[in-house]
Amino acid sequence: MFIETEQTPNPMTLMFRPGQKVTGGDGVDIPTPEAAEASPLAAALFALGDVERVFFGHDFVSVTRNPAGADWPALKPQILGVLVDHFTSGAPLFTGAVQEAATDDDPADAEIVMQIRELIETRVRPQVAEDGGDIVYRGFRQGTVFLEMQGACSGCPSSTMTLKMGIESLLKYYVPEVTDVRAV
Secondary structure: OOOEEEEOOOOOEEEEEOOOOOOOOOOEEEOOOOHHHHOHHHHHHHOOOOEEEEEEOOOOEEEEEOOOOOOHHHHHHHHHHHHHHHHHHOOOOOOOOOOOOOOOOOHHHHHHHHHHHHHHHHHHHHHHHOOOEEEEEEEEEOOEEEEEEEEOOOOOOOHHHHHHHHHHHHHHHHOOOOOEEEEO
């Protein structure tokens, strides 16, 4: 099995493409070893010791390393070994339920929220996924859109610029009720 490895804008995160579907749908962020209990693959990656976060995308796995731990030349072969073992075994990605964060929107803003979600799904998420991450809508209150950066985007040095200069500008242009965009 050949797994393609790509750098991301976040120097602490690498994207691994196994040449097959990973989630086959929405991304799943596994930010801690405790959250990895639902996924044997995430648990095996965290067990390496220097893995700080795992993100499963449609057709990729992004792994974020601990900056104080092993560097990529030492850690990358270990990650590739875990990924090859998992994907060749045919084991399931998840054996339990993954917690999904709830949103807290005012029902009076339903039309605005629908516009925001559509823009995020069609214009933002595909671009962010190309860099090994995801961005998930978490709410809209009094003109402010709350978004969660996941995968390579979480903790990325350029994520603030992406959020403010790119996403905020886009949303303000198409949805005048948006006055601010914040990461949660």
